[in-house]
């Protein structure tokens with residue numbers, strides 16, 4: 001069964017063409033992440049799916065039904081926003097139950113679903129608190145709870161972790177992954193954080209300038225990026241691109257190599273001097289500038305003793321290298 005099918009979706013705001021021929025299928029139970037740089041149209045696409053914006057053309061089907069003319073509240077979706085949008089005067093449990101109450105659900109159903117969600121999200125000790133007395137992470141869990149109680153066919157998350165600090169982001173990321181496993185629900189998640197995309201997604205949709213650049217599992221996109229844009233977007237630190245520092249590279253071509261695939265050695269086809277060292281504890285990142293004036297990042301596993309000013313040589317396995325033409329497309 002298909003949770004969502006988008007066919008030929010276009011969206012313009014006046015003269016600005018924001019979404020360009022989007023075709024996408026989300027299978028039942030799938031976790032799909034939309035990634036792309038700021039302004040590429042991720043939020044607009046999510047809002048079109050939710051019905052908060054109309055598509056200029058194209059078809060949106062949720063659970064097999066075309067919903068273009070159906071208002072947001074009747075689409076069987078629930079959306080979790082970056083700003084939690086909780087009612088300050090309502091308790092945690094009333095915030096969660098409000099939507100169901102407004103739908104006219106019986107009190108017993110509201111209570112049962114809310115208490116189940118509260119337990120699932122580990123909010124039992126906070127059920128009667130107001131949002132002001134909660135941490136950011138707890139508020140976001142309430143916002144997620146508000147979506148869960150509606151038992152939607154499709155969850156939509158719009159950058160839900162971007163207001164949280166780094167440690168909390170990681171915890172909440174794990175919680176969202178666990179929630180997806182528990183509920184086996186279909187979820188679409190918008191982020192510009194490539195780590196969230198890599199770690200949460202069954203399927204990543206990479207967007208650029210309102211178009212889909214590539215769709216695939218995280219490892220498909222990491223191992224087989226279709227072009228330089230996708231190659232540079234996924235993976236951290238980003239892939240290195242070299243045009244002048246590699247012997248025998250045909251003119252116009254760029255070689256891409258990930259920082260974790262470069263090795264320090266006594267000799268090697270690339271050399272340069274260390275300009276900066278980042279000691280991360282477990283790993284070390286070296287920034288190396290070549291005599292051809294290109295800078296690359298080398299990820300060394302463990303604690304590397306290199307210092308700024310050291311001259312290093314780098315090797316790599318040929319099968320871990322990517323080549324791109326002048327149009328930034330992949331050369332196979």
Ligand SMILES: Nc1ncnc2c1ncn2[C@@H]1O[C@H](COP(=O)(O)OP(=O)(O)OP(=O)(O)O)[C@@H](O)[C@H]1O
Nearest residue numbers: 013016018036037038039040041042043044045192
């Ligand atoms: N209501 C609107 N009227 C006019 N232009 C809009 C409107 N909403 C969005 N846009 C434009 O559409 C483009 C895509 O915006 P959108 O918010 O979807 O991008 P995004 O990928 O979600 O970006 P971010 O990661 O910064 O949130 C932007 O150029 C934006 O200025």
